[in-house]
Amino acid sequence: MATEEREFAYARADFARVRQLIHQRAGIALAEGKAEMVYSRVAKRVRALGFATFADYLSILDDDQHPEWEHFVNSLTTNQTDFFREAHHFPILAAHAKALGRELRIWSAASSTGEEPYSIAITLCEAFGTFEPPVRIVATDLDSKVLATGRDGVYPMERVTTVDDERLRRFFLKGKGSRAGHARVRDELRSLVEFRPINLRDTRWDVEGPFDAIFCRNVLIYFDKATQRGVLERLSRRLAPDGLYFAGHSESLLHASDLFIPRGRTVYGKAKGAA
Numbered sequence: 001m002a003t004e005e006r007e008f009a010y011a012r013a014d015f016a017r018v019r020q021l022i023h024q025r026a027g028i029a030l031a032e033g034k035a036e037m038v039y040s041r042v043a044k045r046v047r048a049l050g051f052a053t054f055a056d057y058l059s060i061l062d063d064d065q066h067p068e069w070e071h072f073v074n075s076l077t078t079n080q081t082d083f084f085r086e087a088h089h090f091p092i093l094a095a096h097a098k099a100l101g102r103e104l105r106i107w108s109a110a111s112s113t114g115e116e117p118y119s120i121a122i123t124l125c126e127a128f129g130t131f132e133p134p135v136r137i138v139a140t141d142l143d144s145k146v147l148a149t150g151r152d153g154v155y156p157m158e159r160v161t162t163v164d165d166e167r168l169r170r171f172f173l174k175g176k177g178s179r180a181g182h183a184r185v186r187d188e189l190r191s192l193v194e195f196r197p198i199n200l201r202d203t204r205w206d207v208e209g210p211f212d213a214i215f216c217r218n219v220l221i222y223f224d225k226a227t228q229r230g231v232l233e234r235l236s237r238r239l240a241p242d243g244l245y246f247a248g249h250s251e252s253l254l255h256a257s258d259l260f261i262p263r264g265r266t267v268y269g270k271a272k273g274a275a
Contacts, residue, residue, distance in 0.1 A: 008046050010039050014054035018042065021061055022076050025069065026142060027201030027227040030076075041075045074143045081112040083162045084119045086217065089246050092267055093120065093213060094127035096244050097135070100212060104135040107211045109200065109235065110219040111139035114150025114193070115159070118185050120215070121192045122171050131188035138207055140198035147195045153185035200231050209238030217266075218248030225255070232256045236274050244269060 018038050019030045030038065042054065045068070051057040060066050084090060097104055104124070108117040117139035124133040141147050154175070160168060160183050171189055175182035198205050200219065214235055220228045236259040239245055245260055245268040247253060253260045253268055260268035 006039070006043075008043055008051070009053040009055070010043075011055070014058060015039075017058050018054075018076075021058070022073065023224070025201075026073055026077070026199060027224070027231075028076065028222045029224040029227075038076070042072070045071055045075055070144060074145050077143045081115045083115045083160060085116070085162070086246075086249055086266070088265055089215075089267065090119065090123045092244070092264060093246070094123050096213065097124055097133075098127055100242070102134070102212075104133075104212045105210070106135060106137045106213045107207065107215065107238070108137060108139040109198075109214060109216040111141045111147070111150055111195065112143070113146045113155075114139065114153060114185075114195070115155075116215060116217070117150070117193045117195075118153070118171075118189055121189045122167060124192075125171070125189070131186075133192070135192060137193045138211075139193050139195045140207065141195075142197065142199050144197055147197060150193070151190075151195045153190050154179065154182050155184075156182055201227055203230070203234075205234065205238075207238070210240035211238055211243055212240050213244045213246065214239055215246045216248075217246060218250060220251050221248070229256065232259055236260065236270060239270050241270055 012035075015035045015038055022028045022030060042057070046054060046057045049057060049068070060068055061072060106120055108120060111117050117137050120137055121135075124135045125131055127133065139147075139150060141150075160172065163172070168183065171186055172183040173186060175184060196206065198207060200216075201223070216231075216235060220231065223231065232253070235245065244263060247266045247268065249266055251266070257271065259271050259274045261271045263269045
């Protein structure tokens with residue numbers, strides 16, 4: 001791995017060390033081909049702290065309690081998402097919510113910057129015809145920065161292009177002054193969502209079920225098989241017997257058929273006999 005043209009010395013051993021650290025801390029399995037991505041993201045932290053090499057920077061992470069861990073993990077987690085991503089899920093959620101006929105608890109387990117939980121909130125406001133639907137949404141993520149963005153609920157206009165004009169008028173406020181060029185989620189929607197930090201790789205989560213729906217989309221693909229299995233087992237335990245699990249378009253739960261059974265396109269129910 002050449003380092004002559006880089007701002008910081010970055011050897012193959014450094015990349016291997018990053019892969020080891022992020023796997024141990026967050027369960028993320030970085031592929032061999034991610035060396036350049038790692039350099040571009042972590043170099044910002046090397047520069048910010050004034051280190052000359054990656055090795056010097058990584059040495060501070062030998063301390064499990066070092067405050068830099070939060071920045072390190074945040075730099076390597078992928079947080080690209082959109083409003084109403086995988087749009088076929090939301091009519092299914094609306095029908096499911098109305099059929100249950102009770103107060104709902106929904107978990108967005110990899111909420112990123114908040115587009116997913118707010119899409120859920122909009123869907124249920126429309127389904128029940130009120131800004132006060134019978135629902136509480138828990139939104140969690142590993143990355144503290146994206147959680148802060150979600151709580152704020154303010155997005156550049158280019159981030160809401162997947163929201164149609166009718167929904168924009170009803171559920172967002174147009175920014176003015178310093179917020180010009182941005183849209184803010186209405187307070188009524190924000191009040192439906194509670195953001196909190198959770199590392200899905202941890203064996204204990206500060207969130208209790210049962211949930212009537214769990215969204216955990218496009219995150220398991222970053223974990224190795226053993227970590228995936230552990231996460232799916234814990235998610236299954238928190239899903240109500242008649243609840244629905246919404247997976248990502250690139251994820252299959254065939255290897256967890258004892259936990260989840262197909263109920264539609266990347267939608268699953270809880271398998272009979274699952275804990």
